[in-house]
Amino acid sequence: VYLILWYSPIGIFFLIAGQFAGVEDFGKMMQQLGLYMGTVLGGIAIHFFIVLPTLYVVFTRKNPIPYYYNMLPAMATAFGTDSSSATMPVTMKCVEERNMIDRRVSRFVIPVGATINMDGTALYEAVACLFIAQVNGISLNFGQVVVTGLTATLAAIGAAGIPSAGLVTMVMVLNAVNLPTDMISVLLTIDWFLDRFRTITNVMGDALGCAIVQKMCENE
Numbered sequence: 473v474y475l476i477l478w479y480s481p482i483g484i485f486f487l488i489a490g491q492f493a494g495v496e497d498f499g500k501m502m503q504q505l506g507l508y509m510g511t512v513l514g515g516i517a518i519h520f521f522i523v524l525p526t527l528y529v530v531f532t533r534k535n536p537i538p539y540y541y542n543m544l545p546a547m548a549t550a551f552g553t554d555s556s557s558a559t560m561p562v563t564m565k566c567v568e569e570r571n572m573i574d575r576r577v578s579r580f581v582i583p584v585g586a587t588i589n590m591d592g593t594a595l596y597e598a599v600a601c602l603f604i605a606q607v608n609g610i611s612l613n614f615g616q617v618v619v620t621g622l623t624a625t626l627a628a629i630g631a632a633g634i635p636s637a638g639l640v641t642m643v644m645v646l647n648a649v650n651l652p653t654d655m656i657s658v659l660l661t662i663d664w665f666l667d668r669f670r671t672i673t674n675v676m677g678d679a680l681g682c683a684i685v686q687k688m689c690e691n692e
Contacts, residue, residue: 501607505662508603512666515595520673524680531684542570543679550675551668556586559675567682577686585678592673593638594628596666597645604646604655616649623648638670639663 525536549562556563563582567573601620605612612620627641639656646653 501658504603504607505658508599509662509666511603512596512599513669515599516592516669516673519591519595520676524673524676528680528683532687534683536680539571539680539683540676542566543676546675546679547672550671554664554668554671556590556671556674556678559671560586563675563679567679571679571683573682573686577689578682581682581685582678585681586674588629589677589681590628590631590638590670590674591677592670593631593641594625595673596670597624597627597638597642600642600659601645601649601651604651605649607655608652610651612649620645620649638667 525540528534528536528539543563543566546559546563546566550556550559553559560582563586564575564578567578567582568575598621601624602612602617623645627644628638631637631641639659642656643653646656
């Protein structure tokens, strides 16, 4: 196992190099990757700063800014570890001690959320599939786009809370619409960076879910 781990970076390097060697216009490919990064980060920003706070306000009738501020240690840990499972203890501490969430709620919602609540990953996988289709000159009809979105959501639920787990489940999404899976190696070059923002989104989704569940159960 240790031998495989030591040699894996070399294998990954040649896997990525093989894909870039087959590219006719390297500059165009880098431009497309840049636009892809911008699209993913833009989608995550909309979800993180608009969708999640809106849901929080609708269900709890509270200002989301203090809640977000109190979750900064968990966000920093999520960015550093790139894993929602590794961030779980810090997330629990933040929601319980800083946001005053009942531990009975947090101890149920956060472990479940770290396993199935992968909203950032679902968004990323859908955009990645559309990117791969465009790079290969493949046009997807409306039905295929819908299938991509649904499959990405289901695949994200099954993704483990470890770094870059979305790349593994993405194979299933690509196969659902008959897209080439060999392009995943190209995404490896920037996935380490994008995955950190996806993880922060996943962690905040779990934390806000705790507040919503507590609000809905406060009269129980």
